[in-house]
Amino acid sequence: MPALVALGLWTSLLPQITYASATSGEPSGNVLVAWPGWGVQQDLGSIAGTVERFQIWTSAEPERGVATVWASLIDTSTSEVLRQTTIDISPTYSPFIRTLSFPPYRVPNGQQMSLLLQVATFETRYVVFGLARPNADYANVALNGEADAGIGPLAFAHVRTGNGLRAAILGEQSGRLRLLLAGIISLLAVLAHPRVTGQVGRVTHTVQTHGGALVKRAQAQVKTGARTAAAESSGTSNRLLAIPWFPWLAVAVPILHFAATNDVHFDVREAAMPLVAGLTLVSVSMICLRVLVGDWNRSAAVLTIAIVLFFAYGHIDLALDSRVDERALVATVIVAGVAAALHVLRSRRSIDSWVPFLNITAAILLLFPTASVLSDAGAFLSQTSPTEAESTEYLTRHLLPDGVSSVDRTRPDIYYIILDSYGRDDALGGFDNSEFIAELEDRGFYVASEATSNYLYSLQSLASSLNMAYLDDLGHRIPGSRSDLLRIGRENALVAILKDLGYFYVHLESGFVLGDEAPSADLEFKFTPAGVLRNSNRSVADESLFDRQFARSLIATTILGAIAGQTFLRDDHSALPWYAPERTLQMFDVLSKQIEGSDPKFVFAHIVKPHRPATFDQHGNFVSGTTMDVLGVRAHDEFGPTHDPSVPDAYIGQLIYINSLVLNTVDNILSHSDNDPIIVIAADHGRADDYPSHAILAAFHLPSSGTSDLYPSISSVNHFRYILDYYFDLDIGLIEDVQVDHELEKYDFRSAAPLDRG
Known part of the structure; x- marks a missing residue:
């Protein structure tokens, strides 16, 4: 039990989180008022890494409309403007949190920066900025170049999105607490089982003295298993069903289902590489597990548990409407998977009788998305394109049977x-x-x-x-x-x-x-x-796995999307x-x-x-949501x-x-x-x-x-x-304005029956 608790704490540090890497503190109640043209300047101290987003607390003059503020990152020593952005401040009676999004800037070692917030010169209203309590880490806020203009520094936080473990090491409070507890409980788990040390020594000795024999035996077992599978494949259907095919089927189901249900957004061909990668990974994992476990069926069961939980994570998050903290959900899913795998490995009961049932179930689940994907693929392969010589006539025949006539008239740009x-x-x-x-x-x-x-x-x-x-x-x-x-x-x-x-x-x-x-x-x-x-423009064949939006969107719905975040899934040129x-x-x-x-x-x-998702608010800030759709968005x-x-x-x-x-x-x-x-x-x-x-x-x-x-x-x-x-003067003519009622997946319009034109 202590080991599972420690595992849960360690895995809760894996997901990506947004955290404050530097902050002067939340507002104390004190404020600083800036009028049009005035500039509020705050020393940011030493911030390492990439600077991109800040949170401040601010509001415009109540009942006077939105006010524009120019925000700049300044090199303190040279006064060079490093990055700039603009935000609109809404009128409220007290400062509320706003996010400043700058183009990313990599801070050189030792560079000191300050944040300049200037109320636009064309404004006619003042802007209020919230101040933090005075502290030794940050100088008091400056106004129009005058130091100590307010009682405390500007209330701000530099926020980053990164791995939870890294955030904990850098000082994120809840993460640091979990890291400490994970270390302590892991140590207690080891001390509670002193035989572990002796067992490690025995295993090391066995590997050193009998490693070659074990490898040869494993290779012989793999070959024997392969020969047995080959023999059974030529035997009866019962023997065929007794072979554990279900891990390969289990990994294909979610990939093809994702392709089939999101065919409006993606080219079905994009599913090919993730499918090949998934099947290859299952093959390698099965061989490795077979060597370690010594049983094909138990290896297949353990691997299928991992596959199901890996792909089910996004659906679990969706079902919970993202109400559960992602760190807790990742830890729960991983611990549940480990517990289920240990149960399969330690159980004395044979699971051989379950193999045919699991094969048939996986095959049935695979049948429907496969049919849909193959239908789209077949339609793509069977389509024909006009030749270049007949292209214009071919594309416009339904409008201009005699072709496009030349014109001698002014041709304005068209947007x-x-x-x-x-x-x-x-x-x-x-x-x-x-x-x-x-x-x-x-x-x-x-x-x-x-x-x-x-x-x-x-x-x-x-x-x-x-x-x-x-x-x-x-x-x-x-x-x-x-x-x-x-x-x-x-x-x-x-x-x-x-x-x-x-x-x-x-x-x-x-x-x-x-x-x-x-x-x-x-x-x-x-x-x-x-x-x-x-x-x-690159073709699908020219792109790597993670260049493709399909693969990135698919992975975003899995537990890997929560752990790795967009930094892993994003290619700067995709x-x-x-x-x-x-x-x-x-x-x-x-x-x-x-x-x-x-x-x-x-x-x-x-x-x-x-179109949703609403990734902007009314001021142009990038916003975060609370629910996930099928695309992982x-x-x-x-x-x-x-x-x-x-x-x-x-x-x-x-x-x-x-x-x-x-x-x-x-x-x-x-x-x-x-x-x-x-x-x-x-x-x-x-x-x-x-x-x-x-x-x-x-x-x-x-x-x-x-x-x-x-x-x-x-x-x-x-x-x-x-x-x-x-x-x-092409004389195409207008036609009746009609609204057609149809389903999302209505693609075939060849039917002789007229559509419902309401």
Whole structure:
């Protein structure tokens, strides 16, 4: 029992945790007031490693609106600005906790830094900062260069995310206590069993004197087992079932199930390498356990216990709604696994009779995800692509049977920005979004007040709108499978027509499966932890295991995801996942800058925001959530500590921040464009759950009186039918605006029966 308790304490130190590596303490009640243009400066002392996030306590002048603060990390000795960021401070009657997120900075040895917080010069209200109690570790806060401006230092904490054991060694209080207890109880466990020392000596002597014989015997046993398995395979079905196949089946089930249930987000081919790696690891583990245990069946049982708990961890966390501290949950799962394995190894009862039952059960569990994955794989392998010579005619035949006619007209740059799951103003659950709509209208946009999408989910909606047709009305390209939908979305009529008109196609990779590949793109942007990469599209075959979003998302649902955290799972040059807040900021940043390339340009960006998870709050802070979805993504449906009570829910909070990014991006596009550009900002579908899912945002900036014939109820399928006809006289024509009701996994649109078009 002491050994199991010690094991639980040791394993509770494995998960990644967020902890304060340096802090001046929490607010004491004293505050410092700073007016517009004033700067609050705090010496940070010696912080080693990488600096990225700080927590401070602050508030803006009550009842006066949000105030902007410029935050900077300063080299104390040279006054060089090392990193900068901006935050918006909400008005409250007492300081509340805020998180400052700087670009990562690796601190050289011995460098002293200070934190400068300056209220923006254009502000008209003051900002209050919370102070900690005076202490010897940090100097009192300075104001406008004057030392000792307040009674105590600025209340701050430098926070890091790292391994719990490392945090304990560095001084994290609860971790240090568990580390101490784990060491003491481990020592007591050893002292309580003095035979351990003698046993170790005997084992060492045995290994030294009989090691060669043991190895030879083990090799002979392995060969004998292999010969026995081969003989049994040619025997009766009962003998075949008596072979312990279930560990290999057990590792395949969760991998293929994850691929089958998340096929909208991932390419099914990405499951191949994790599956091969899992099966290989099981094979090696089985041989090692057989050598140690001396029994194939018991080895298989122990290994299967480990596999089940490894993959079940995320589901256990989800079932508990993340109410249990991750450190305690990891320790509980590992201790339970060790206890179960010891029971199997020490039991005198034979488990041979259970092997056929376990084989059959595992095979049945594997049957359904395998069928789904093989169906997708078969559809992919059987699909055919048009030749380059017939590409444009092939892709546009359903719209322009006679091909794209040449035009001699001005060709403005075109920006097509999809904001995923952005609901229409009247379909946001009572939230008043009219201020944002008015800002768009002030910039020359026509906002369709009754706009709708034609489909309920992203894959179907984007495939339809990019081809300007209903999915059951695409003629020779009507999709019959998910792979067909992906193909017609990636190789679409809109891009084919615009390229034929001389447009330079710029594609911003989305992280969503349809937007991860753009075969016709002239310039492609990829978004990574290391920054934005140009023209860096790699095929699945070129990527290592952990470059792939599928493998990283799968591992995030396992116990390894809790132990290793994102630092292990992330490759700085692998694509950021679709939900990552860093991806959103990088995409808006690219759109805001002048993009190099031939004119005119067609720029397509599918930004998977404000779609959940809500990784931003209304101020743009990165937030953490409390529940986990099937992708291992924290769903962020609850509020963090920076929540403004005036915001009804996390989705709306994120939407508010996205609004600010959109307006800033539009301003930049308009300012650096030589000719007035076409800008379409639209959702692929509306807000999810119990909201009108067809009701979407659709805003059009169309130069040369292009909005004159637009109408309030225009739907996604007609957006570019209208634009291409107005500017290029292609005579495609508008079609009826219809809302199609369908299931998420509706991929086959070849049925002769008409769809339910409500």
